[in-house]
Amino acid sequence: MSRTKDYLYPLFKLTGNNIRRHPVINLISISIITIAMLLLALYFLGYSNAARIVSVWRSDLQIAVYLVDGIDAERMSALKNYCRELDEVIRFDYVSKEQALENFKVTLGEDSSFLSGLPENPLPASLELFLDSEVADVDDVERLARQLQRQVGVDEVAYGSRWLRQLFSLLKAVKYFGFLFAAFLSAVTVFIVASTIRLSLYARSETIRVLHLVGATRSFIALPYLFEGVFQGVVASSLALGFAFAGFKHFKIWLQTQAPQWSIAPQLKFFTTLPLLLFLLLGTILGIAGFLLSSRWIQRG
């Protein structure tokens, strides 16, 4: 234990010296890596939240089947039986014309007074179908809607899943684009760490030569640069997470104030412990990768 300490102490001391004696290089490097890591954090945060919200919306699949005015009881009964036999349908509710008007009044609130002046109720009766998200997906909703549209007694079928499908497709595209984006930012980060280490090597070439001459091994010379790379990666990813958290908090409050009716803000979540640790690990790995990229310059000493 004591021998390990005696071995590591000068390495940490050299790392500290490297960082302290080249503050500008390190500051620039950490700043640029922080920006790259912040973009990565925002991307992961945005994607994970959007994916979760869309997934909640996708599980809330509904179809509204509007019925023709004056539909007879026999036709209504046949239509209900048809809906009952559909595998994708968990349950359905019948909403009469009167109930539809009441619901509409509740939605309009204070602005509903004009409805009292109407000569007759313009709203149709409907069947509201709730689909099983385990069985049905967005494509099934469209297929079912087409089938229902063909039934006698059905005036119109409405479903909200068309835009949801578009949103889902968009999210898929964002996911694949995001991988490229993340790979690009990671490469940029590795390149920055490597360049910083190389700049530091040029600045310290005479010191490295002295170290070689007084008997330092290659690992003794190289390890402080590995620690420097890890230091930059960890500090930058921690700062990026800090900025991302602050930004996330502000965005959530802004969204809650600006669009409370969407109920999106309460569903937004920051990284949990595991993604947080993985993100810090990513910073560390990028720091090590930067060191490895520059290690051949260290070998040249």
Place this chain on the structure above:
Amino acid sequence: MTGPLYGLFSQSWRRMISVSNLNKSYSHPDMVLKDVSFKVKKGEFVYLSGPSGAGKTTLFRLLFADLKPDSGQIEVDGLDLMRAQPSRIARLRRRMGIVFQDYKLIPNYTVFDNVALALEIAGTPRRLIQKTVWQVLKVVGVERQLDRLPPQLSGGEQQRVAIARALVNDPQLILADEPTGNLDYEIANEIMNIFNYINSQGATVVMVTHNRALLQRFKRKVFYLDQGILQAYVWPD
């Protein structure tokens, strides 16, 4: 003769440096060193002398594998430098003390840190470093400059710090390239006294110098290089 007793009869255990048929050239066709051979026994103090451009510094650098020869053999403290792995060479350098004409101190390290570095590289326990560094700085007479940076010191003081760094690991071999080259008469004498003291404690010393006055004042065996050829052993009058 072969077998386990070979070492006793060959007396190779008494040899610190053995150089044979060494040739070295740089990019131009003229050889810097031509078929150089010599031996240095353990505990000896020898000079490597000659005019400027004779190849002294090249030979000096070959002795700690800072350069590779074109051909020939170099053995230092039992290690064949032609075949040794970099890690073995690093270990050998930790067992020797090297003093450079231009000191080679790290300018932004304090005197203490410059000297302690050699101990840290050798893996000396931290609790021993402080005391050892102070003791060696006292031997060379710069213990009061502990916290100063090399650029804040005079040439003589910097050379003493460089000598302290070379001595701090208690090496059995000291290589010194013109250690008095930039110093005045008085300080050069003091530096020579330090090397004589180290030698009297049992260390082998190889000192490169072109200063004939120094050779006269402190008489030792001299290897004289001229135009890349080790011409003769000279004992100054």
